[in-house]
Amino acid sequence: xxxxxxxxxxxxxxxxxxxxxxxxxxxxxxxxxxxxxxxxxxxxxxxxxxxxxxxxxxxxxxxxxxxxxxxxxxxxxxxxxxxxxxxxxxxxxxxxxxxxxxxxxxxxxxxxxxxxxxxxxxxxxxxxxxxxxxxxxxxxxxxxxxxxxxxxxxxxxxxxxxxxxxxxxxxxxxxxxxxxxxxxxxxxxxxxxxxxxxxxxxxxxxxxxxxxxxxxxxxxxxxxxxxxxxxxxxxxxxxxxxxxxxxxxxxxxxxxxxxxxxxxxxxxxxxxxxxxxxxxxxxxxxxxxxxxxxxxxxxxxxxxxxxxxxxxxxxxxxxxxxxxxxxxxxxxxxxxxxxxxxxxxxxxxxxxxxxxxxxxxxxxxxxxxxxxxxxxxxxxxxxxxxxxxxxxxxxxxxxxxxxxxxxxxxxxxxxxxxxxxxxxxxxxxxxxxxxxxxxxxxxxxxxxxxxxxxxxxxxxxxxxxxxxxxxxxxxxxxxxxxxxxxxxxxxxxxxxxxxxxxxxxxxxxxxxxxxxxxxxxxxxxxxxxxxxxxxxxxxxxxxxxxxxxxxxxxxxxxxxxxxxxxxxxxxxxxxxxxxxxxxxxxxxxxxxxxxxxxxxxxxxxxxxxxxxxxxxxxxxxxxxxxxxxxxxxxxxxxxxxxxxxx
Numbered sequence: 001x002x003x004x005x006x007x008x009x010x011x012x013x014x015x016x017x018x019x020x021x022x023x024x025x026x027x028x029x030x031x032x033x034x035x036x037x038x039x040x041x042x043x044x045x046x047x048x049x050x051x052x053x054x055x056x057x058x059x060x061x062x063x064x065x066x067x068x069x070x071x072x073x074x075x076x077x078x079x080x081x082x083x084x085x086x087x088x089x090x091x092x093x094x095x096x097x098x099x100x101x102x103x104x105x106x107x108x109x110x111x112x113x114x115x116x117x118x119x120x121x122x123x124x125x126x127x128x129x130x131x132x133x134x135x136x137x138x139x140x141x142x143x144x145x146x147x148x149x150x151x152x153x154x155x156x157x158x159x160x161x162x163x164x165x166x167x168x169x170x171x172x173x174x175x176x177x178x179x180x181x182x183x184x185x186x187x188x189x190x191x192x193x194x195x196x197x198x199x200x201x202x203x204x205x206x207x208x209x210x211x212x213x214x215x216x217x218x219x220x221x222x223x224x225x226x227x228x229x230x231x232x233x234x235x236x237x238x239x240x241x242x243x244x245x246x247x248x249x250x251x252x253x254x255x256x257x258x259x260x261x262x263x264x265x266x267x268x269x270x271x272x273x274x275x276x277x278x279x280x281x282x283x284x285x286x287x288x289x290x291x292x293x294x295x296x297x298x299x300x301x302x303x304x305x306x307x308x309x310x311x312x313x314x315x316x317x318x319x320x321x322x323x324x325x326x327x328x329x330x331x332x333x334x335x336x337x338x339x340x341x342x343x344x345x346x347x348x349x350x351x352x353x354x355x356x357x358x359x360x361x362x363x364x365x366x367x368x369x370x371x372x373x374x375x376x377x378x379x380x381x382x383x384x385x386x387x388x389x390x391x392x393x394x395x396x397x398x399x400x401x402x403x404x405x406x407x408x409x410x411x412x413x414x415x416x417x418x419x420x421x422x423x424x425x426x427x428x429x430x431x432x433x434x435x436x437x438x439x440x441x442x443x444x445x446x447x448x449x450x451x452x453x454x455x456x457x458x459x460x461x462x463x464x465x466x467x468x469x470x471x472x473x474x475x476x477x478x479x480x481x482x483x484x485x486x487x488x489x490x491x492x493x494x495x496x497x498x499x500x501x502x503x504x505x506x507x508x509x510x511x512x513x514x515x516x517x518x519x520x521x522x523x524x525x526x527x528x529x530x531x532x533x534x535x536x537x538x539x540x541x542x543x544x545x546x547x548x549x550x551x552x553x554x555x556x557x558x559x560x561x562x563x564x565x566x567x568x569x570x571x572x573x574x575x576x577x578x579x580x581x582x583x584x585x586x587x588x589x590x591x592x593x594x595x596x597x598x599x600x601x602x603x604x605x606x607x608x609x610x611x612x613x614x615x616x617x618x619x620x621x622x623x624x625x626x627x628x629x630x631x632x633x634x635x636x637x638x639x640x641x642x643x644x645x646x
Contacts, residue, residue, distance in 0.1 A: 266477030356409030
């Protein structure tokens with residue numbers, strides 16, 4: 001008997017639908033006509049054991065126990081899904097061949113591997129396990145995947161990488177949450193202060209932004225505009241570009257802070273001759289944006305509809321699992337395999353039939369066009385999130401589901417549209433020895449932009465006909481006073497963008513390089529959950545669209561060492577985890593230096609200046625849980641698992 005092990009029931013049913021009929025539905029699995037079986041996990045069936053599972057002494061949180069480092073790591077069955085684990089282990093032992101059908105990512109690989117490991121099968125049986133990679137739950141796509149299975153041994157490094165991350169997150173989360181909670185208790189603050197490898201740097205980002213805004217002092221700066229006239233009496237303006245000699249009077253962004261200097265320049269150029277000293281006119285092209293990965297979709301949905309990241313992920317899961325209208329949503333990839341291009345005609349028909357985009361836009365697409373998104377070399381375990389070829393029998397999408405589906409359809413549809421073409425003019429003008437610049441842009445062909453809300457050709461800025469060497473008259477130099485503005489508070493869209501582009505917030509060039517090469521803070525699958533976690537733990541709050549740190553969040557970041565409150569630690573980890581997946585580093589090489597670092601962080605927690613916690617508002621356990629919609633009494637055990645997350 002061949003046993004297919006899916007990550008969740010919906011995937012299991014999709015696999016069974018592609019196997020011989022009739023089917024017999026049993027408790028926790030489906031038997032198909034040839035005797036093979038399909039069963040499933042329900043997400044993680046196993047979880048890391050708690051500290052007190054290793055030693056009863058650890059039930060009480062004490063500094064002298066820290067850091068807690070298991071000698072032999074243990075997993076235990078989740079209470080709610082223990083029955084399904086028992087069914088799976090029995091089927092695994094009965095099966096002659098196993099097919100691993102976890103989601104096509106690091107966590108999906110480990111999730112099923114751990115269950116198989118728990119069943120304690122023979123080495124021979126383990127070596128024969130096959131890997132089924134599915135990113136589209138529609139029948140044709142599943143059948144195609146079934147015909148191209150690989151050996152599960154190819155994915156062992158990916159599983160080891162996920163295991164290393166899981167254990168490292170447990171070590172840091174469990175130990176440092178206890179350490180800082182105990183530091184808070186010393187100052188009379190009774191709530192849990194959770195610390196995690198990813199959640200804490202995200203909180204640090206928000207706190208730093210809040211502090212920057214709070215401490216911001218607006219300063220005036222000055223621009224100089226030259227009002228110019230051509231020989232044909234056509235008017236336009238050009239902006240002064242300060243020379244190197246002006247640097248002492250500028251801020252770090254090149255803005256002139258000295259009003260007298262700006263007024264002097266304006267005075268010197270008034271009623272003076274000018275000359276066009278450089279002129280560049282080019283026709284440029286802009287390609288359509290790539291199809292979505294999860295983060296880019298969450299960012300656009302937040303901008304367009306004000307949706308929270310977790311809301312977008314939940315909608316995507318529904319579109320994928322229930323409606324089967326999109327491909328696997330927890331993807332970090334924005335490219336498609338070349339063979340996927342063959343499905344374009346049927347996908348375009350489905351977009352039109354399902355109301356994914358206007359029929360006129362679908363009809364305007366050229367299905368033969370092969371954009372840069374179709375690139376095998378850029379596709380790994382999974383590909384971009386795109387519509388499937390399934391056509392709905394009835395229009396049964398909820399309002400928000402339809403909105404997200406339409407976004408995904410649009411970013412797929414633009415792959416079959418021409419480039420956006422425009423003319424760009426850049427000119428440099430010299431007046432009384434000073435340099436001035438003026439730019440203009442003129443639409444030529446909107447191309448894919450007709451789908452992006454740009455309905456007609458227009459000039460974004462205009463310039464008269466100019467030629468290099470042309471003489472001009474400057475009728476007036478004008479000083480324009482402006483004021484520096486503080487950065488904006490984070491929103492769902494900008495916080496997600498910061499997490500994916502975290503290298504922008506790092507000064508160390510080596511760490512910046514590592515973060516540019518990775519996917520930023522967290523993964524596509526975890527970012528939304530981590531943001532929500534920070535809200536649940538009362539470290540973040542919403543004020544309208546703005547995301548701000550609470551008093552508790554501000555206090556925690558203020559006492560943490562820089563290594564925990566910045567993305568640097570994650571950068572090092574992600575680099576190492578990538579090396580493990582590529583077999584360039586071993587599990588032990590990753591873990592040993594990490595343990596030394598953990599010891600140092602625990603000591604810093606024991607000696608931190610914890611007086612800030614004494615000023616925090618005290619929330620009674622009963623009220624605290626009521627606000628979070630929980631009925632459980634306040635116990636540290638309620639936080640055991642969550643404190644070990646990222």
